[in-house]
Amino acid sequence: MELSIIGSGYVGTTVAACFAKLGHSVTNIDIDEEVVERINSGDSPIHEPGLGDLVAEYGGNRLRATTDYSAIRDTDATFLALPTPSHEDGSIDTSIIKAGARSLGETLGTKDDYHLVIVKSTVVPGTTEDMLGSIIEETSGQTRGEQFDVAMNPEFLREGSAVEDFLNPDKIVFGTENKRANERLANIFEPLIIKSNPEVVETGIREAEMIKYANNAFLATKVSLVNELGNICKEYEVDAYEVTDAIGLDERIGERFLRSGVGWGGSCFPKDTAALVAAARDRGYEPSIVEAAIEVNNKQPKRLLNLLENHTDLPGKRIAVLGLAFKPGTDDVRNSRSIPIIEELQNIGAEVVAYDPVAVENMREHFPNIEYVDSVSLALKGADGALVVTDWDEFSVLNDEFEQMKNPIVVDGRRIVNNQDNITYEGLTW
Ligand SMILES: NC(=O)c1ccc[n+]([C@@H]2O[C@H](COP(=O)([O-])OP(=O)(O)OC[C@H]3O[C@@H](n4cnc5c(N)ncnc54)[C@H](O)[C@@H]3O)[C@@H](O)[C@H]2O)c1
Ligand SMILES: O=c1ccn([C@@H]2O[C@H](COP(=O)(O)OP(=O)(O)O[C@H]3O[C@H](CO)[C@@H](O)[C@H](O)[C@H]3O)[C@@H](O)[C@H]2O)c(=O)[nH]1
Structure with a gap:
């Protein structure tokens, strides 16, 4: 089938590359020209195990990207994989997905045959039908249930194993309001269902939205x-x-x-x-x-710092932060526990030296002025204490490296470092 996916971030790129692997022709629509260029030249715009190989194999052929929404006209269905960030009060900010729905609707207004619009983004009940369905009706001049349908298909992939999760899901949820939408979704997912035999949950749109939350x-x-x-x-x-x-x-x-x-x-x-x-x-x-x-x-990041403070005063001390990504296997630092930890270390007046195997560049955007190093050894050299924040495998084999610390206090937030004779070890858990 011919599919289009609006938004080519963690979800959009993974889903597009996996659908290409499953035999569909997929077009990613993104406003970021660099993302588009990278996909077309076979270079994954995000770090995700296995994704680089898929984008290298299909990018520029069965997987294409463009900034031009009119490419949607040549496809049978469109997934919306746009961000749904938080407002200050925690409620979802739908401005990006509404903008995407508007552009999508304008394009659908120039398409004659039936189209299915599938919301992949995480949205609160009512968003797909009441908000996005209405926007698409207004901007396309078409009627929902006639020329197009909306559906909700939540995504459960985890970062760091996104490709593996998408290709081997426990379940796939089809939230639809009629048989025609359900059938088209079933056609789209048929190769995946044949390949990995997941549970298929067929339900209403609002239920699908709530299942994700x-x-x-x-x-x-x-x-x-x-x-x-x-x-x-x-x-x-x-x-x-x-x-x-x-x-x-x-x-x-x-x-x-x-x-x-x-x-x-x-x-x-x-x-x-x-x-x-x-x-x-x-x-x-x-x-x-x-x-x-x-x-x-x-409260957990503060507990980690308090444990370090039980061993040493922090003002003026050089503290190594090991791990910046929110979990291993990804370069994503969004809401990483390392962020409040570094903030607090800075407030206290400690000198921060940070290491992560892949997430340094992303963290530089949050903290341009802390010291970043290329190895654990360099982070530990001369440090007065180390905080382990991400459970990267390489931290589990550390040993002699700790001997370069000025004061070998290691406070482990992930139970990944071996408690050994050459360090003063304190785990967040016993
Ligand atoms: N990241 C995950 O692991 C994950 C998993 C399941 C569900 N989700 C949900 O999926 C949605 C997308 O998340 P993400 O992490 O992939 O987002 P992301 O921030 O990684 O990517 C979003 C992409 O959309 C593009 N974009 C922004 N506005 C656009 C527009 N008007 N038209 C076209 N492209 C536009 C951006 O340039 C970016 O490339 C969110 O609702 C999220 O909650 C995310
Ligand atoms: O036993 C555990 C498991 C996870 N975590 C932490 O929980 C966070 C989230 O981890 P994980 O769920 O593996 O990663 P995400 O990529 O955020 O995936 C979650 O969020 C996605 C976006 O909605 C969903 O699609 C996934 O199903 C859901 O697992 C990370 O900071 C982990 O360190 C722990 O502390 N202990």
């Missing part, structure tokens, strides 16, 4: 709960990982997403939990559990 709120709350349990375990000198490994054997709990540490970050959990809270409040409901999950998460 519920999924993320559940996972974020799960991690906040294990973080709280980890904090309590630490007070009692109990090994939190042994506890969570054991509770994970209960199938009702499940063994995944039980790693306590410095908290969750990224482009989704913080924004989506905030949006769910704001959406609930908008309807007069106070969502106490999700709010508490956010509160526990916000």
